[in-house]
Amino acid sequence: MTVDSFKFLPRLIATFYQMTEVQPQLPIPWTPLQRPLSECVFGLVTSGGLYHKGVEPPFDLEREKTEPAWGDPTFRVISKNISQDELGASHLHINTQDVLEDINILLPIHRFQELADEGVIGGLVNQNYSFMGFQGYPPDATEWREITGPQVAERFKAEGVECVLLTPA
């Protein structure tokens, strides 16, 4: 089976994507797995616009509404112990109803704790991260690449994380 990248897109939005130019950047970075998964601590990252209600603010959607070609490049911390009703989602490009019912469809904190209990992975770090996927049009991921991405990498490494699962929205 080959996954069709445009299956769920209305033709209008598919055209929008096909118009977006991207230059492939070579070489592709590569960090070989250092040990078996059962000994690796994992971190999780999504771009679903998730945030911890009452602890951190939502992503800046008000600015995006007034500047449609801009997207918030910051990140939010999501603890592996967050309860479903403490979860907020700020994202103008998807329907967030389902993730507000079950965080695991984008940030699988419960599935990874089960995998740790089974011994399949070494563990799940306490602090996981959410970004908000829309980075402007034309897309400009400079801040992700140069500032906020490296910050998350350093935080993960300081906590002993070696492996990361990334789930876009």
Add this chain to the structure above:
Amino acid sequence: MPVLARTLEGAGLSTALVTNMPFWAEKVGVPRTLAVEFPFGHLLGAPHNAEQQMRVIREALKVLESAQKPGEIHHSVEVWHEPLEEAQKSWQPPEPSPIIAVMGPKLRELLRERRKRKE
């Protein structure tokens, strides 16, 4: 998101990306990718379907474990449960995003031109 996968990998972490747009992962150059044919906002499965979520995650872990070189893309055989027409609608935001609202007329014009060229 491919940019974040590259950034974390470049900083010394081993990463796997789950995406429904392998087109994009290939274009940008992602270290390890699991492609799933699921609608946006639901890349690991349906809410409260822990079994399905776990199947996708185990596939992603397998990619992480077995990929031999950067740029590998594995395609999952998982199938989305909703009829296509429904699935195309249900992931979308209640209102068009600001950028689509602004660019909509321009894109429609472009589609019209393409159709004309085909005729």
